[in-house]
Amino acid sequence: MxxxxxxxxxxxxxxxxxxxxxxxxxxxxxxxxxxxxxxxxxxxxxxxxxxxxxxxxxxxxxxxxxxxxxxxxxxxxxxxxxxxxxxxxxxxxxxYKPLPRGPGWRDPYHPEVPAAHRRHPAIRRALQWGLDLSLSYSALRRASGQRLVAFSDTHEDLRRLREAMARKER
Structure with missing residues (x-):
């Protein structure tokens, strides 16, 4: 090893x-x-x-x-x-996945996150905890209308989940 x-x-x-x-x-x-x-x-x-x-x-x-x-x-x-x-x-x-050596290295786990942001301590900590920040960065690049639609879809899914859990508890 x-x-x-x-x-x-x-x-x-x-x-x-x-x-x-x-x-x-x-x-x-x-x-x-x-x-x-x-x-x-x-x-x-x-x-x-x-x-x-x-x-x-x-x-x-x-x-x-x-x-x-x-x-x-x-x-x-x-x-x-x-x-x-x-x-x-x-x-x-x-x-374990060994990382490639040499210049031009890109983080194979989070290619969407720019190198300057990966050096920030909070981003490093989030990456160490296993958060997938590439999805967050790709979401930020979307148009505001697309972000609003995705947010409302997520909000609607959470509302349905809460209703289903409430019915199940009864």
Whole structure:
């Protein structure tokens, strides 16, 4: 897995993931088992104060030999985190799309949003939350009559939905 995928799967920023990988001297790209062990080691480091260089081999050995999971309380507690890491790794593998390099880069997820607006912190936050701003920008380019028709259609649909919900509650 690439650095961006690893950071997202572990719920840390890329700098933290990069520092941990460099500290442990791991080769890139990382496989899923290494990412899981790294996530568990980072959790042990930040929650329990176990040094990363000590936590990583301990977690790695416990992953390979399940009998050790029952002996060490720290490892046993940390393993509750494993399903969450596995879910995040599956999600990253399924949805991660590497971005093209070089000049002339356009955001493939939001091509309608101009680059100057994508740099604004509020727009960045909205894009990170997954809002589709390209629809908003294309709607702003329409004539005012078309926007009014679309608004009234949406308003009418919401009114019908409320009426249906009110009938269903009775």
């Amino acid at each position: 690439r650095l961006g995928q690893v950071a997202s799967a572990l719920g840390v920023n890329e700098k933290t993931a990069d520092n941990a990988i460099r500290t442990l001297g791991l080769r890139r790209p990382l496989d899923e088992d290494t990412v899981q062990a790294l996530g568990l080691a980072l959790r042990a480091k930040y929650r329990y104060g176990v040094p990363l260089k000590r936590a990583f081999p301990m977690v790695r050995e416990a992953m390979n030999r399940p009998a050790l999971r029952k002996k060490d309380a720290l490892v046993r507690e940390v393993f509750t985190y494993l399903p969450e890491v596995k879910r995040r790794i599956r999600s990253e593998k399924a949805y």
